[in-house]
Amino acid sequence: MQQIKTMLDDHSAQIDTPCYLYSLSRLRENFTALKAALGTQVILSVKANSNTDLMVRCTSFVNDGFEVASIAELQTIVGGERIRYVNNPSADKKFLRSAISGKARIIVDSLAQLDIVTEIAAKKPVAGIILRLNPVVLKQFNDKHPKVRPDQFGMDWDTVCIAIERCKANNLPLMGFHMFKGSYSFEKTAMATADAAIGIIAEFEQRFGQSISFVNLGGGFGEKWQQSKFDFSAYREKLAQLPEHITLAHESGRGLMASIGFFATRVRYTKQIEDLNYVICDGGIAQNFLLAKTENTLRKLNTPALWQKEGHKEQPQVKAACQFVGSSCSKDDVIGKQSDEHILPQPGDVMIFDNCGAYNASYTVSPFLQLPAATTYIIE
């Protein structure tokens, strides 16, 4: 935050707003910390933030692989050495063919996808196949596993068994399995999933008639996982009970990306309607849909930090509560608020929201009103 304020002090006129600013060094820190906490590989879920510059620059340290869900995401992660995992239940032949040509590993969601992969594999070598397990499998292998919200992804155990047979019959490079129990699911389920994985691995290998080499235990880390009370050291001990010949991985989107991103928007006008102050900004719901919290029943709005335009600090500082509103005609275009302990911004000031690195830029109502897209800056 301080770095951004200094940038604004030095080059305010050159910084276009609304904009996203992503900190590469914070991404490096998050990645290193999560890897150390888990003691396994960490795969970056590109869906959380697929900004091309960021993806290109982070490949210098994100070295365990990228999980991609579309052809566009696949093409964002370029370079022969990059390990890419393709994962989408609706991935079609075109997508699967281009993934296989690009030497990506395929996370197979269904028998129908496996048929397509088998057909392509007759002509082109496949870098690796990983079967996606639906979370219902976990309960089957560990009856104490906490309830996981049902979803449509992956296969149940009977289907997995058929898939293993088909991989065996067709001599396909089956590496292992993958599971994902949903965002924010890690702390509640991690230990029980590790217990289930021990049984799944044994049965999987027995059916395949060979050892497997790779298991992705999923993710579900929150934005602020570093501050959680979860006992990572006990978890690492638990994982040490899994067979040594298997490379373990987890994957994360928001846990790596959320805290690296800031959203900055300039104040255009301020006005008062009866006793309510409104600060009208040049960006809002059209560039950062999530800040408006329209999907939450309780709209707990964030309070941005204030950067004051040159000369404003020297003027009398009025403190007042206000709402920050965006540049569209939607009543829901309210992206933040502050209490009366804060200085009331003036036109030309910049409001900076933190924790905007995951999904904020991509999960959007753009091109609503054909408002301009946010600019992006990568900072060290």
Ligand SMILES: Cc1ncc(COP(=O)(O)O)c(C=O)c1O
């Ligand atoms: C298979 C899979 N992996 C990883 C993620 C990333 O989730 P998060 O950003 O909560 O880490 C998702 C999110 O939808 C997902 O579906």
